[in-house]
Amino acid sequence: MDTVVQWNIRSFRSYFEEQKLLLNRSQSAVVALQECRLGDGQLPLLGYTLLLPQGGSPGDEAALLIRNGTCFSEIDLKTGLHAAAATISLEKTLTVCSLYLPPNSRVSKLSLAELFEQLPKPFLVLGNFNTHSPAWGHSRPDGRGRMLEEFTAENDLIIQNSGEQTFVHSAYHSTSVIDLAVASPSIAAECSWAAHSDLCGRDHFPIFLTLSSHFNVNTNTTFNxxxxxxxxxxxxxxxxxxxxxxxxxxxxxxxxxxxxxxIPFHKGTKNKTCVPWFTQECRQALRERKRLKGSILKHLILKIL
Structure with missing residues (x-):
């Protein structure tokens, strides 16, 4: 099965090695990034093509990483929103759009409609929507959440989230669900959504959307x-x-x-960790960090209850 990764990384430069490790393990064909904040001259990950919004700068808030060897066509979006999109050819063609909606920006149904209308179906819109609603796991809705509920209902769109928390506030250690995956109906049933168990050093959990075998492509082979x-x-x-x-x-x-x-295929290797510095000590450190993070979250939940 193939995997699409969604991640608000809060700066591409920070924790760069952990990002490489996560993507190396997931072997994902497409990665939707938010708040990437690429510095001038910063290179994308080896093995991936970086797509920024048309006419954008390295500091743009939305981007796509597409694994080399994956056929794609970039979409020139006409929108005032932070968005980057491409049509990707796996076993079935689909469109992936990375979207970032800043918390204090004005977002309307019209601006969302203008964006979604430019996306060939079937599509996945993956991003940090900075909004709350019980429909995707938050206790109370806010104004943007109510607007998004109405927009998805009116346009027959499906929110893939399972209700798992996607964000941990670095100052208050509170959790919320602000990273959403929105799918057109024909692809929604073919996707399973899951948040990663580790924050990987950030405050947003990486999210994995796994496509069923109907969309499967062998990411361990490329054309020779x-x-x-x-x-x-x-x-x-x-x-x-x-x-x-x-x-x-x-x-x-x-x-x-x-x-x-x-055209024949190259013979690939299974999901290896292809970085020489990743030792047993690194694995143990990651496990310990994951254990401690789990203890903190349990403590916060008990405190709330």
């Missing part, structure tokens, strides 16, 4: 272009890519069929 039969690929494209192709999803499917027939 050096051994491609390009003449055969060209012939297959001429036969299948004609006027009968109705949309981008059908075009992508036929193109990938031609590629799989004429």
């Amino acid at each position: 272009f050096k051994q491609a039969d390009w003449n055969h690929f060209e012939d297959l494209c001429k036969l299948s890519l004609d006027e009968s192709v109705a949309d981008i999803e059908q075009f992508t499917s036929k193109l990938l069929d031609a590629a799989r027939t004429s």
Whole structure:
């Protein structure tokens, strides 16, 4: 099964090695980031392509990381919101959008509608919405939460969250659910949502959306272009890519069929931790930090009760 990661990382530069480790382990094809705050000259993770909003700067608040070898098409969004999106070709084509809504900004149904209308279906919109509602695990709704409830209901959208907490306030140690995954109906049933058990040094939990086998793609293999039969690929494209192709999803499917027939794959390795510095001491330190964080959260919950 393939995995899409969602994470409000509060600065790409800080805890850079932990980010590499998490993504290396998850072997995710797509990563939706919020509050990435890339510094000038900062390079993205090795093995991933970084997508920022069109015309954006390295400090933009939303970004996508797409694993090299994954076919994608960037979407030029016309919006005043912090958003970056691309259509990704796995076994089935889907659109992934990373979205960040600052807590004090004005967000309307109209601005959300204008954004969502630009996203080819099926889609996942993943981000920090900075809003509260019992519909996704908070005790009381706020104004933005009520607006988002109405917007998703009116547009037949599905919020994938399971109710798990996604954010721990660094000063008050309170928890809340402000990171949401919004799906179009046709893909909602194919996704399972889960928050990571470790904050990985940040105040937002990484979130994993696992696509069912219907969307499965072997992320441990990539096309071996050096051994491609390009003449055969060209012939297959001429036969299948004609006027009968109705949309981008059908075009992508036929193109990938031609590629799989004429281009062999590299043999990949299973999910290895491919960083030489990650020793047994590192593993033990991470386990201890996770244990202590769990103790703190249990203490806070008991205190509230």
